[in-house]
Structure formats: structure tokens, C-alpha cells
Amino acid sequence: MIDFEPSGVNRLIHSPIRLGIMTLLNSLEEVGFNYLKERLSVTDGNLSSHIEKLEKAEYIEVRKAFIDRKPHTSYHITEKGKKAFRGYIELLENIIKGGT
Amino acid sequence: MIDFEPSGVNRLIHSPIRLGIMTLLNSLEEVGFNYLKERLSVTDGNLSSHIEKLEKAEYIEVRKAFIDRKPHTSYHITEKGKKAFRGYIELLENIIKGGT
Numbered sequence: 072m073i074d075f076e077p078s079g080v081n082r083l084i085h086s087p088i089r090l091g092i093m094t095l096l097n098s099l100e101e102v103g104f105n106y107l108k109e110r111l112s113v114t115d116g117n118l119s120s121h122i123e124k125l126e127k128a129e130y131i132e133v134r135k136a137f138i139d140r141k142p143h144t145s146y147h148i149t150e151k152g153k154k155a156f157r158g159y160i161e162l163l164e165n166i167i168k169g170g171t
Numbered sequence: 172m173i174d175f176e177p178s179g180v181n182r183l184i185h186s187p188i189r190l191g192i193m194t195l196l197n198s199l200e201e202v203g204f205n206y207l208k209e210r211l212s213v214t215d216g217n218l219s220s221h222i223e224k225l226e227k228a229e230y231i232e233v234r235k236a237f238i239d240r241k242p243h244t245s246y247h248i249t250e251k252g253k254k255a256f257r258g259y260i261e262l263l264e265n266i267i268k269g270g271t
Contacts, residue, residue, distance in 0.1 A: 075194055077187035077211055087177035087185065094175055094266050111177055163263045166194050 075165055083128050084159045088113055088121045096131055096148040097156050103145055122146065130155055175265055183228050184259045188213055188221045196231055196248040197256050203245055222246065230255055 084093050091111045095102055108118050125131045130152030136143050148156070184193050191211040195202055208218050225231045230252030236243050248256070 075191055077191045077213065080187040080190075082187070085185070085187065087180040087182070090180075090266065091175050091177045113177065160267055163267055166190065167260055167263055167267075 075162070080162065081155060081159050083124065083130065084155060086121070088117065089125055092118075092121060092125060092146075093130065093148070093152065093156050093159075096146060097153065101134070101145040101147050103143070107146070125152070128152075128155075175262070180262065181255060181259050183224065183230065184255060186221070188217065189225055192218075192221060192225060192246075193230065193248070193252065193256050193259075196246060197253065201234070201245040201247050203243070207246065225252070228252075228255075 084090055088111060092107060095107065095110060104118070107113075107122075108115065111118065113121075122131070122133075126133060128151075129149055132147050132149050134145050134147060136145070184190055188211060192207060195207060195210060204218070207213075207222075208215065211218065213221075222231070222233075226233060228251075229249055232247050232249050234245050234247060236245070
């Protein structure tokens with residue numbers, strides 16, 4: 072029998088665009104804004120608002136640097152974000168077990 | 172690299188309570204209203220509205236019968252619902268692949 076509680080779903084991660092951001096940040100060392108934007112096919116405003124929510128939850132962090140004198144912003148998953156994402160993945164695995 | 176498009180997420184299934192309903196109906200022959208209500212810890216009104224959405228999408232169907240002269244309502248996944256759920260599960264598997 073599956074072990075699934077709707078209230079146990081981390082809605083901060085579950086929202087499709089944030090899920091995309093977290094999945095990418097979890098598998099890549101660092102990513103830039105434009106990369107996320109293209110990979111996830113979202114507008115600037117939409118992406119910014121989702122990034123802000125994840126940053127506020129301390130799941131991701133923003134780093135600003137100068138590369139070749141040009142400002143460069145990159146996004147990284149935090150330890151807290153990794154842990155939350157692992158928990159979310161476990162939930163998905165439970166659903167799949169119930170669904171196959 | 173993961174293959175994940177936020178716009179490809181089936182939002183009819185993705186919503187946590189509907190995801191719970193679909194997961195249960197996909198793994199059980201038939202379930203009753205009270206069983207769903209207890210397993211998913213939701214109110215009558217909330218459950219009804221999610222069931223209605225899934226019924227409207229023809230992902231599930233409602234059967235009414237009399238058992239021991241008592242009215243009995245049960246919910247079942249349809250072929251269309253099974254197909255949609257399989258597609259959703261494939262998406263989860265992609266996320267897990269990217270997340271592990």
C-alpha cells in the first residue's frame with residue numbers, strides 16, 4: 072500500500088517551475104539566470120518570482136561575481152535545499168511504487 | 172541531463188490531493204468516498220471538488236450500486252486516466268533520474 076499524504080507534499084518544491092529550478096540546481100554545480108530561463112521556457116518575471124521564493128526558503132542561494140569585468144549572477148542549491156529535495160524525491164519514489 | 176518541462180506537467184494530476192486520489196485509484200480496483208477521505212485526510216467538500224475535476228477530465232468514473240439494499244458509491248480509474256497517470260509517472264521518473 073502506498074504511503075502518501077497530500078499534506079506531506081512540499082509545495083515550495085512541488086510547483087512545476089520551482090521543481091524545474093530545483094531539479095536543475097540539484098544536478099548542476101551552478102547555473103545562470105538565462106540558462107534557467109531557456110531550459111524552463113519561462114519569462115523573466117515569472118522566473119524571478121520563483122527564484123525569490125526558493126531563496127527566501129534558503130533552498131537556493133545567489134552569488135554575484137565579475138567575470139571578465141562583466142557582472143555574473145549564478146544560482147546554487149544550499150544544504151537545506153538539497154535535504155528538502157531529497158525528501159521530495161523520496162515522496163515521488165513512493166508514488167511511483169504505488170503507481171507501478 | 173534531465174528532460175523536464177514545467178509546461179509538460181499534467182496539472183490535473185499534479186495537485187497533491189488529486190495526485191493522492193489518482194495514486195490510490197490506480198493501485199486499487201475500486202474505492203469508496205470515505206476510504207479516500209480518510210486516507211488523504213481531507214474534508215468532504217474538498218474531496219468532492221477534486222473528484223469532480225477528475226471525473227470531468229474522464230480520468231475517473233463514479234459507479235453507484237446497492238449493496239445489501241444500501242446505496243454504495245465507488246470510484247474507479249478509467250483507461251484515459253491510467254494513460255495520463257502513466258505519463259505523469261514517467262515525468263516523475265525523469266525528475267528522479269536528474270535528482271539522484
